[in-house]
Amino acid sequence: MNQETNPLESQELKTFLDDTFDTMEKVLDEQNPELRQYEIGTVQFVGRDIARVSGLPHIRAEELVRFSGNYMGLVFNIDPKEIGVILLDPSENLQVGSEVQRTKRVLDVPVGDGLLGRIVDPLGRPLDGLGEVSTVLRLPVERPAPAVMDRAPVTVPLQTGVKVIDALIPIGRGQRELILGDRQTGKTAIAVDTIINQKETGILSIYCAVGKKSADVAKVIAELRDHGVMGSCIVVVATGEDTPGLQFIAPYAATSMAEYFVEQGRDVLIVYDDLTSHARAYREVSLLLRRPPGREAFPGDIFYIHSRLLERSTHMRPELGGGSLTSLPVVETEAQDMSSYIPTNLISITDGQIYLSPVLFNKGILPAVDVGKSVSRVGGKTQLPAYRSVAGDLRLSYTQFEELESFSRFGTRLDDATRRTLERGWRVREILKQGQYKPLRASEQIASLLSITGGALDLVPIEKIRQAEGRLLDVVNEQLPELCARIEDGKKIDITDRDSILSKIKPAIAPLEEVEEANANN
Numbered sequence: 001m002n003q004e005t006n007p008l009e010s011q012e013l014k015t016f017l018d019d020t021f022d023t024m025e026k027v028l029d030e031q032n033p034e035l036r037q038y039e040i041g042t043v044q045f046v047g048r049d050i051a052r053v054s055g056l057p058h059i060r061a062e063e064l065v066r067f068s069g070n071y072m073g074l075v076f077n078i079d080p081k082e083i084g085v086i087l088l089d090p091s092e093n094l095q096v097g098s099e100v101q102r103t104k105r106v107l108d109v110p111v112g113d114g115l116l117g118r119i120v121d122p123l124g125r126p127l128d129g130l131g132e133v134s135t136v137l138r139l140p141v142e143r144p145a146p147a148v149m150d151r152a153p154v155t156v157p158l159q160t161g162v163k164v165i166d167a168l169i170p171i172g173r174g175q176r177e178l179i180l181g182d183r184q185t186g187k188t189a190i191a192v193d194t195i196i197n198q199k200e201t202g203i204l205s206i207y208c209a210v211g212k213k214s215a216d217v218a219k220v221i222a223e224l225r226d227h228g229v230m231g232s233c234i235v236v237v238a239t240g241e242d243t244p245g246l247q248f249i250a251p252y253a254a255t256s257m258a259e260y261f262v263e264q265g266r267d268v269l270i271v272y273d274d275l276t277s278h279a280r281a282y283r284e285v286s287l288l289l290r291r292p293p294g295r296e297a298f299p300g301d302i303f304y305i306h307s308r309l310l311e312r313s314t315h316m317r318p319e320l321g322g323g324s325l326t327s328l329p330v331v332e333t334e335a336q337d338m339s340s341y342i343p344t345n346l347i348s349i350t351d352g353q354i355y356l357s358p359v360l361f362n363k364g365i366l367p368a369v370d371v372g373k374s375v376s377r378v379g380g381k382t383q384l385p386a387y388r389s390v391a392g393d394l395r396l397s398y399t400q401f402e403e404l405e406s407f408s409r410f411g412t413r414l415d416d417a418t419r420r421t422l423e424r425g426w427r428v429r430e431i432l433k434q435g436q437y438k439p440l441r442a443s444e445q446i447a448s449l450l451s452i453t454g455g456a457l458d459l460v461p462i463e464k465i466r467q468a469e470g471r472l473l474d475v476v477n478e479q480l481p482e483l484c485a486r487i488e489d490g491k492k493i494d495i496t497d498r499d500s501i502l503s504k505i506k507p508a509i510a511p512l513e514e515v516e517e518a519n520a521n522n
Contacts, residue, residue, distance in 0.1 A: 041100040043067070044082060046091060049243045050288045053083045053100045062142060064103040067094055072123070074107055074245060077289050084289040086245035088123065106142070109253045110135040111260035116204070119221065119235040122246055122253040127237055139260060141252045145311035152317045154351075157382045158269065158326050161197030161439020162190060164369045164432045167449055168395045169354055172382030173203075173267050174315025174324040178346050180331045180338065181356030186367050187330045189436050190354065191271040192220055194328065196227045197439035198269060204261055205229065206270040208236045208254035210247050211277025223437060240277070247281035255312050258325050265321035270313070274330035275306060279342050296341045303345045310349050338373070352376035366433060372399050384442055385492040391449045394428070401425030428452050430465040440473075443484035446493070447476040447501055451509075454502050459513040468509040475508040476501060 041055035051073060053065070063075045065085060071094055077084030087094070110124040112135035119128040122141075126133055154172035171177045179187045195205040207224070209217045217237055224230045234257055238250035251272050258268040272278070279302055286299040294300040306329075313327040331346050336358065338347070347353055354374045361368035380388055404421060408414060414422070431452050434440070440448070448469055451457050460468045477484065483497055 039102045043094065043096050043098045043100060046094050046096055047288055049087050049091060049245060050285060051085045051087060051094065053085055054081065056083055056102060059083055059102060062106050064105055064107050066101045066103055068098045069093055086285045087243055088245045090243065106140050107249060108138040108140045109256055111137050111139050111257050115234045115257060117231045119237060122236060122238050122250040139256045141249055141256055143256060143259065146314050146316065150317055150320055152315045154315050154378050154382055157384055159197055159442055160194040162193055162367060163434055163440060163445045163448060164367060165354060166445055167387055167391045168371055169352065169374045169376045170379065170383040171376060172378045173326050174313065175378050176310050176313045176327045176350040177376065178329050178331060178350040178353040180333055180343055180353055182333055182336060182358045185356040185358050185361045187356055188220065188273055190367055191273060191328050191330060192223055193437060193439050195224065195233065195269065195271065196229055196437060199229045203267045203269055205233045206236065206254050206258050206268065207233060208251055208270065208272050210238055210250050210272065210274060211240045211281060212273065214239050214241065227437065244281040244284045247278060248285060251278055251309050255309065259312065262316065262323035262325050263321060265323045267324045269326045272327065272329040274332055275346060276332040276342055298341060306346060307349050351378055365429065371395060372402065384490050386446045386487045389493055390446050390453060394453065398425065398428055426462050427457050427465055430462055431469060441488065443487040444473050446487055447472060450498060450501055451505050454498065456502055456505050456509065460509055464512050468512050471508045472505045475504050479504050
């Protein structure tokens with residue numbers, strides 16, 4: 001006996017009913033919000049900074065949930081029998097059997113001008129004691145990266161104020177430039193110098209601290225305030241004492257805050273300090289929620305969490321406002337190993353890297369940028385024209401000098417040409433040294449570099465190069481203000497301009513040359 005066929009297959013019927021119920025639920029929520037019914041779940045397990053929950057059949061990924069006691073959590077795993085939640089608040093008082101309530105909203109953060117000058121956590125809660133943040137708009141923490149056709153080429157420079165970077169490893173607005181190196185080599189110092197250098201440029205800055213010590217973050221904030229740039233900055237803080245969940249969402253929250261300004265057509269610089277701690281926080285919550293580990297005990301999607309973050313940095317097309325988001329992610333290496341898992345991932349995602357060498361740092365060559373291992377894949381396309389005319393081949397010649405220097409240590413006899421090359425290279429290295437929190441304008445950097453490439457410092461003793469640089473900068477700023485303004489405006493400089501700078505420099509440093517000649521005669 002043939003059974004009657006159902007006009008709808010079981011799966012089709014289930015889909016139809018689910019869609020119908022979802023539509024009815026939305027209508028009821030919109031028309032009768034007071035009748036909205038919340039799903040209530042139960043905590044089945046509480047671990048270190050994670051919880052497992054049951055009884056929420058319609059929960060969605062990355063949805064916020066609220067525990068009793070007003071603790072917040074983020075849905076991370078959705079399994080058939082239970083839900084894995086990463087806790088965004090300390091879990092000391094959370095107990096098994098506690099109620100869990102859906103919020104029916106994804107994780108979002110406040111955005112707007114009210115955040116400028118403030119210190120907040122990744123949820124937008126103030127940490128500076130200045131009261132609530134006055135914003136009216138909120139954006140999701142997880143947002144899709146701009147489409148390829150919405151992006152414009154990176155052509156406008158972002159000056160860091162650091163000679164060795166602006167001259168040899170230029171960064172453009174909308175670029176992603178990785179800063180990496182061992183502990184205590186000056187990674188944060190370069191990032192903070194870059195923020196300080198934006199004081200007169202109109203570029204907004206966001207400093208996102210992930211997993212750092214509270215004392216280190218306080219030091220950075222104090223420097224930003226002392227240099228008068230805090231008013232155009234937002235500091236997002238998730239220290240090592242905070243939960244791994246809060247550390248994990250911090251970079252995404254900071255990026256959403258930045259994207260609000262980018263959509264207004266403004267230029268924003270964001271520093272992620274650092275993504276090594278971010279990767280460790282993600283590994284911790286993932287392993288606690290029993291996600292399978294892969295290489296070096298990191299989950300298999302560790303590459304994806306950083307790529308989806310850094311892909312949000314870009315330069316938008318003029319018809320979409322023309323804003324830009326430039327990111328400087330920081331990552332820590334161990335024993336100078338750039339080929340380890342997380343640094344390798346980030347090198348492949350970013351548009352170049354600035355490598356800080358502990359060997360150079362220990363020698364007192366600061367900033368300790370290893371020019372041979374550093375690169376900008378955008379390169380001279382973003383550099384001011386004056387740099388190309390003054391320091392066009394400086395990177396290659398400096399790298400050759402370092403190779404030549406290593407061979408000269410064997411004590412072999414050197415010919416005059418090799419000796420002159422080494423003398424010039426030592427002076428280049430000395431002129432590239434720069435004090436912390438002392439960024440230089442583009443015109444000042446051009447004058448310093450021209451004094452080397454033009455041979456003005458060839459007779460100055462190496463130990464007096466820094467003194468000579470101070471003198472020549474004073475002379476150039478006082479006697480050539482119009483030329484300095486042209487350089488800052490992106491104009492080219494010709495042979496006449498070069499000769500004009502050199503003619504002003506040489507008399508200023510002549511007394512130092514005379515000392516050298518007197519020593520030679522004696």
